[in-house]
Amino acid sequence: MPEKPRFAPTPAAATPPRRVLMLSWEYPPVVVGGLGRHVHALATSLAAAGHEVTVVTRHAPGAPREEYADGVRIVRAPEDPPTFPLVTSGLLSWTMAFNHSLTRAALHAAATGEYDVIHAHDWLVTHTAVTLKEHLGIPLVATIHATEAGRHQGWLPEEMNRTIHSVEVWLAREACRVLVCSEYMRWEVTRLLELPASRVDVVPNGVDSSVWRTTARAVAAARTRFAGEGPLLGFAGRLVYEKGVQHLVSALPELRARHPGMRLVIAGDGPHKAELVDATKQLRLQRAVSFTGFLGADLPAVLAATDAMVVPSIYEPFGMVALEAAAAGAPLAVARTGGLAEIVEPGVTGVTFPASDPFGLAEAVSSLLADQTFAKRVARQAKAMVATRYGWPTIARHVVSAYDAAVAQAPSFVTDALPTPVVVPEGNLLAA
Template sequence: MLSWEYPPLLVGGLGRHVHALAGALARAGHDVTVVTRHAPGALLEEQSEGVRVIRAPEDTPRYEVAGGDMLAWATAFNHALTRAALRAVRGKRFDVVHAHDWLAAHAAMTLRDHLGVPLVATVHATESGRHQGWLPAAHNRTIDDIERWLCAEADRVIVCSEYMRGEVTRHFDVPADRTEVVRNGVDGLRWRARPRAVAAARLTYAGDDGPLVSFAGRLVYEKGVQHLLAAAPALRDRFPGLRVVIAGDGPYRRELQLLAEPWVTFAGFLTGHDLTALMAASDCYVVPSIYEPFGMVALEAAAAGTPVAVAATGGLAEIVEHGVTGVHFPPGDPVALAGAVTGVLGDRGYARALALEARARVIDDYNWPAIAEQTVAVYDSARLAAAPPDLVIASPRVPVG
């Protein structure tokens, strides 16, 4: 399995997904090796939670990222990742190579050819989708081409929602029979905060007499935080003392801070218990995305026991049922956002019912053992498709590289 992020180095939801999936596969009895980027202080190789983790140090030359153009850095990273992967597979047998997004594409192709095994690719998001169909610069168009290439070369393409299946098949011309929907999972126990931590988060972020509304995610345009900030004054008028917390970091942070009222807190990048406690302490968690392939953070908030208000876009519209497990509002509409959040904050009984039903569904429908089982079915499908016609594959355990 190849990924550009993995704990302790986390940038967004992709790293958490790969970590949870790898662990669930290992617990199910599969041999899993993850090759990823090195993080300061981390071991170059270790066995963690049953997963063999190989971390590739970046090469010495600095490749600066300017204006969002990370192609030079990504190319150099793929060289380092490839060398680490080739060392990791020496003398071992693997049945599948699984690449996560375009940042691991070149290394994945090399490893697939070296091992002579099928390639499975998970497309977590697309460059076109992130820019609402507009590819403004040369590096955006190149990333789009790499994503298209990865999808064309993969024996099976995994996506996280029906929305993403449509995007991948439409934009990259991937045949429907090579595209599989495997939804992201959530560890329900992992997102249950301790009462003391919740109380501390309330003390840190909430006012004495008003509700707490929160968001967590990468601070980029497509996450729609600007619309939450635009809706915040109307919410404050309706609920005096209301506070808003924005957790996360990213290139759009400074612009967002200029839009924010004094009672909006930018908490920075939170992980682990700090993020869980913030979610659990909130009276409403908002996901205002313009583009969202899945929206795992909405399920994480639901697992924390918090009612959610989400933009009815992409995978969010699939995983949150309006009026049952959360509330919807049209993306890019601050007035509608304020109305949806008002419905939650203004009726505690309704908010509690939403939160209870959402948490029950997270536990039933999005548990990692089930997600791992579905992923193994995709691996088996890829192996059968790549096998000679007279070869029957029957292996209950799939070594994953």
């Protein structure tokens, strides 16, 4: 086992340091989406505040099985010899195989350390989380980053979707505290997962503003690369239906009619890409739209180079990219849905428009492009808002409060009753 590093806890902590066993299916260098970056930032922020954090996650080629990095103990579970491809059609089989390996790695971690709380991130680690809760006799806290029904606008169309939903319900039942990233998500999980609101805590996602700073030279290079003679719009994220990029593309003819020479850069990749590329061809906008794939280290400069960053999501539990774009200094135009509606105050930190409404999108974006003084003002106010409200030290303190509540209520939460089956209702689960 690697030698544990020495670091000084933050003085005058409000609560005694917590010993946290954190479970996640992704953690750097394995980063599939935003969850891996979230867990890494949370774990390292907790460690910097003096808490003891062990993250158990899946192994990546070339990574050590166990190490300390940034004050966090990381235990990685390698795949078992039988092959279970990580593909959509076989996701449930892969998840079950992964949880066998993850459980063994977590039990190894538990054998060489003591913990106050287990923190599980999303449904993919549920079987391991419940096993550890019962084996170690310590409380479970679960973060629900998104729900299966929410991703499908309230529907569970296939057997796999219904099965994932049942696992989410099970995880929520087993957890003393359930963490969500917005008030919208509190409403969604209490409705979908049959939870009392008193067991659900809203803890926003955090942003490290320093990561999104860039230089004037990098911004100028990004504009040279992507902008033409007119304004530059941006989108960043996975190219999936629920991100609503199709509505942004549909709004482009109207926007270009109002703002000649306008161009759009789409940073990201996903299964919806081919359909989006085809849509730009049908609209004869190939030269006006750049599909870059994931930009990595170049993304902050591209965000800062835009005259408006557009977040047209149909479903968005939180809206992390909006905060990242704001931290980079970009004016925001976001769909008035989910957590986005809680981040952006219209006319103060950006502009909003109805989801799935290309004309409304064009109106909102035009209000930024037509008034640069207004756009700069809302961008400046959004950047300040991110720094004060969404810094990771603040978020970590909120999470520790949830840990404290879980530890306090754990004795009254324990039950010897057999688990009850999850009955998956039919129809639209989010319908009134």
